[in-house]
Amino acid sequence: MAKFELLMPKMGESVDEATIINWLKNVGDKINEDDLIVEIATDKVDSEVPSEVSGILLEKLCKINDVIQVGEPIAIIETKGDDSLGLDKKPKESKIIQEPIEVFQTDDLTEKVKNIIDFDKNSNDKKIYSPLVKSISKKEGISELELGKIVGSGKEGRLTKNDLLEYISKHKSNSDSFKETSSNTDFSVDNYEIKEMSRMEKLISDHMISSKDKSVHVQSFIEADITNLWEWRENNKEKFQKKEGEKITFTPIFIMLVAKALREFPLLNVSVDKYNIIKKKNINIGMATALNDGNLIVPVIKNADQLSLLGLAKKVNDLAYRARVGQLEPDEVQGGTYTISNIGVFDTLMGTPIINQPQVGILAFGAIIKKPSVIETDKGDFIGIRHKIILSHSFDHRVVNGARGGLFIKRIKDLIENWETDLTV
Numbered sequence: 001m002a003k004f005e006l007l008m009p010k011m012g013e014s015v016d017e018a019t020i021i022n023w024l025k026n027v028g029d030k031i032n033e034d035d036l037i038v039e040i041a042t043d044k045v046d047s048e049v050p051s052e053v054s055g056i057l058l059e060k061l062c063k064i065n066d067v068i069q070v071g072e073p074i075a076i077i078e079t080k081g082d083d084s085l086g087l088d089k090k091p092k093e094s095k096i097i098q099e100p101i102e103v104f105q106t107d108d109l110t111e112k113v114k115n116i117i118d119f120d121k122n123s124n125d126k127k128i129y130s131p132l133v134k135s136i137s138k139k140e141g142i143s144e145l146e147l148g149k150i151v152g153s154g155k156e157g158r159l160t161k162n163d164l165l166e167y168i169s170k171h172k173s174n175s176d177s178f179k180e181t182s183s184n185t186d187f188s189v190d191n192y193e194i195k196e197m198s199r200m201e202k203l204i205s206d207h208m209i210s211s212k213d214k215s216v217h218v219q220s221f222i223e224a225d226i227t228n229l230w231e232w233r234e235n236n237k238e239k240f241q242k243k244e245g246e247k248i249t250f251t252p253i254f255i256m257l258v259a260k261a262l263r264e265f266p267l268l269n270v271s272v273d274k275y276n277i278i279k280k281k282n283i284n285i286g287m288a289t290a291l292n293d294g295n296l297i298v299p300v301i302k303n304a305d306q307l308s309l310l311g312l313a314k315k316v317n318d319l320a321y322r323a324r325v326g327q328l329e330p331d332e333v334q335g336g337t338y339t340i341s342n343i344g345v346f347d348t349l350m351g352t353p354i355i356n357q358p359q360v361g362i363l364a365f366g367a368i369i370k371k372p373s374v375i376e377t378d379k380g381d382f383i384g385i386r387h388k389i390i391l392s393h394s395f396d397h398r399v400v401n402g403a404r405g406g407l408f409i410k411r412i413k414d415l416i417e418n419w420e421t422d423l424t425v
Helices: 106-112 131-140 144-148 161-171 199-214 227-244 250-264 309-324 402-417
Strands: 002-007 017-023 036-042 045-050 055-060 067-069 073-079 178-184 187-194 217-225 270-273 276-279 285-287 338-341 361-365 369-377 380-396
Touching: 036 073, 131 161, 217 402, 227 250, 227 309, 227 380, 250 285, 250 309, 250 338, 250 361, 250 402, 285 309, 361 402, 380 402
Parallel strands: 285 338, 338 361
Antiparallel strands: 002 073, 017 036, 017 067, 036 045, 055 073, 178 187, 217 380, 270 276, 361 380, 369 380
């Protein structure tokens, strides 16, 4: 017999640690290669760590909510001796240190995990589930028949953890929430529900409060005439999709313009550590993305200033899709240097976004609306119908003064209004 140390895997260049949020195996359980051992979380992304060996789970080296550094051991698995693997047959003296392993996202589990089960033995259309889905359904008392009726969003319609948790939230709320009732014989009964925040909601709440405590938030607003850009997109979106196979939304265009402005205003591409200003060489733009459950996540486009409009469109579409189906890698929500939020998709005209720490600025793009405007020409002024947009800029007044913050969004306004209408796709 030999012992195998399961290490906290590497999850990206900028991810150094993860939190243990759930053990999927107990001490004494038989482990098959590729079985999922533990569920971990980094900031806003949950992942599961699989085993590279078969054996018996001998010891858990950390508890739920422990924060573990990448490369540190998290469990010990007892394996059978195998000379081909170079295992010492003396348990006390032998130890295998595995290399950092890949972390599988929940929606990809069914392609990776060997230890899958079939709940409906009598069905011709057999369904398979990951061990995590099996464990949650058993804990929540969901029958095999009920589980089979839940629509899955994973590959080939597979049921994912998020699908199951959303179903439980909607249909099993009585089992995981506390209800308090106030009644009086002379009055009608008033009911209300107290429900603890989800882990992501707690993280977002703490992050927002921390940002307000750390940064001196100042807002500035500017209106831009986006007519030329609007008409260019209308004239080219079908051609772009047919030629490149990608939808061209306003988001990659906005990111391209912001990246260009950040090169001209490098002090907006910094972070602050007490009294030190840390200038960032790379321009990594986060794009705030609303999830189906109402929460928010910010995937990051690395080196955005080095990508073409086509490259940005592909990256934006890919990250937005994988964010909504829970397939982002931990490294893809780390390392941002500036953030944008396209609040206009909700018909919101303007807002006061909260800075995404440790950055010093965030820009919200409002809804694009048609309105009568004064148009200045050599022959005089006249009234015309134009497409307008309001830019809402929040910046940290500790390092960005009002003039610089205002000039930054004025530059973006100029880039929008001087969009080249003859730009080819």
